[in-house]
Amino acid sequence: MGEEKQGFFKRLVSGLTKTRDNIVSGMDSIFHGFSKIDDDFYEELEETLIMGDLGVRTTEEIIEDLKAKVRERHIKEPMECRQLLIDSIKEQMDVGETAYEFEDRKSVVFVIGVNGVGKTTTIGKLAGKFRAERKKVVLAAADTFRAAAGEQLKEWANRAQVDMIGGQEGADPASVVFDAVAAAKARKADILLCDTAGRLHNKKNLMEELKKIYRVIEREYPEAYHETLVVLDATTGQNALAQAKEFNEVADITGVILTKMDGTAKGGIAVAIQAELGIPVKYIGVGESIDDLQKFDADEFVNALFYKEEQKETED
Numbered sequence: 001m002g003e004e005k006q007g008f009f010k011r012l013v014s015g016l017t018k019t020r021d022n023i024v025s026g027m028d029s030i031f032h033g034f035s036k037i038d039d040d041f042y043e044e045l046e047e048t049l050i051m052g053d054l055g056v057r058t059t060e061e062i063i064e065d066l067k068a069k070v071r072e073r074h075i076k077e078p079m080e081c082r083q084l085l086i087d088s089i090k091e092q093m094d095v096g097e098t099a100y101e102f103e104d105r106k107s108v109v110f111v112i113g114v115n116g117v118g119k120t121t122t123i124g125k126l127a128g129k130f131r132a133e134r135k136k137v138v139l140a141a142a143d144t145f146r147a148a149a150g151e152q153l154k155e156w157a158n159r160a161q162v163d164m165i166g167g168q169e170g171a172d173p174a175s176v177v178f179d180a181v182a183a184a185k186a187r188k189a190d191i192l193l194c195d196t197a198g199r200l201h202n203k204k205n206l207m208e209e210l211k212k213i214y215r216v217i218e219r220e221y222p223e224a225y226h227e228t229l230v231v232l233d234a235t236t237g238q239n240a241l242a243q244a245k246e247f248n249e250v251a252d253i254t255g256v257i258l259t260k261m262d263g264t265a266k267g268g269i270a271v272a273i274q275a276e277l278g279i280p281v282k283y284i285g286v287g288e289s290i291d292d293l294q295k296f297d298a299d300e301f302v303n304a305l306f307y308k309e310e311q312k313e314t315e316d
């Protein structure tokens with residue numbers, strides 16, 4: 001592992017401390033505590049995975065897969081199941097290679113998510129990241145429903161040193177996007193980041209609003225690549241999964257951003273999202289400041305989750 005990658009991995013390991021304590025410590029005591037592989041063993045594993053927010057369906061599939069592996073390979077020792085379980089979780093999370101094409105093309109990125117999940121903060125972090133990569137970014141404040149949403153986004157725009165269009169409470173989101181497209185074209189922006197609303201309780205209106213915005217983009221900016229990211233709060237566990245499903249019904253979600261992965265015990269939700277929805281988690285939020293956003297890699301995430309302290313001591 002390169003030095004930078006190693007530092008990144010260590011940060012991930014420490015960021016996942018609570019999730020690791022929640023899932024993996026329990027697992028390890030099961031692996032150590034059982035002398036043979038029987039129904040009780042599988043039941044306890046199942047319970048631990050469900051408690052770890054991997055979701056019932058995903059957990060059942062992981063356990064079934066583990067049982068098949070144990071049978072095929074004639075495994076007898078519970079401890080030998082550890083690696084098999086890691087493999088099963090990775091397989092469940094497999095959604096193919098995650099594309100970040102929009103980062104390198106002229107693109108429009110829609111960010112949706114209900115209030116309070118960390119949407120504004122995440123858009124600020126994305127703007128900061130792209131700006132640091134010397135990309136020209138324009139922000140569209142098209143979440144015009146909530147009072148002060150525009151002002152809050154403006155603060156982030158200033159912090160990231162990017163231009164922001166809109167921000168007036170009550171304005172028509174599609175017209176904000178229209179103005180933002182004009183600005184993006186005039187300023188030769190690489191990425192137009194749109195903060196769009198997420199009032200899930202009125203799905204029909206939300207769908208209409210998004211359709212209207214998409215039409216503006218199709219007409220005014222056909223050359224741009226589209227990406228639709230949904231922001232979810234990892235600390236809400238299964239609720240985050242339910243929100244992702246609902247948003248996926250009203251928009252073609254191309255990726256998920258899981259915020260507040262630092263300090264939550266519910267990080268296992270990343271497994272459920274990829275396994276149940278087949279949508280990649282593209283970034284995770286690991287803190288409140290501008291550079292606390294990391295690209296997500298499922299294999300690395302599972303490795304970090306199951307990373308053993310003994311491993312660390314021998315490596316150090």
Ligand SMILES: Nc1nc2c(ncn2[C@@H]2O[C@H](COP(=O)(O)OP(=O)(O)OP(=O)(O)O)[C@@H](O)[C@H]2O)c(=O)[nH]1
Nearest residue numbers: 115116117118119120121259260261285286287288
């Ligand atoms: N620890 C931690 N806090 C975060 C993260 N992302 C966002 N937050 C915090 O979560 C809170 C809500 O974030 P906002 O960005 O205001 O949430 P929002 O979804 O835009 O909500 P509204 O502005 O109400 O629409 C803020 O206190 C953020 O600092 C993260 O990755 N880690």
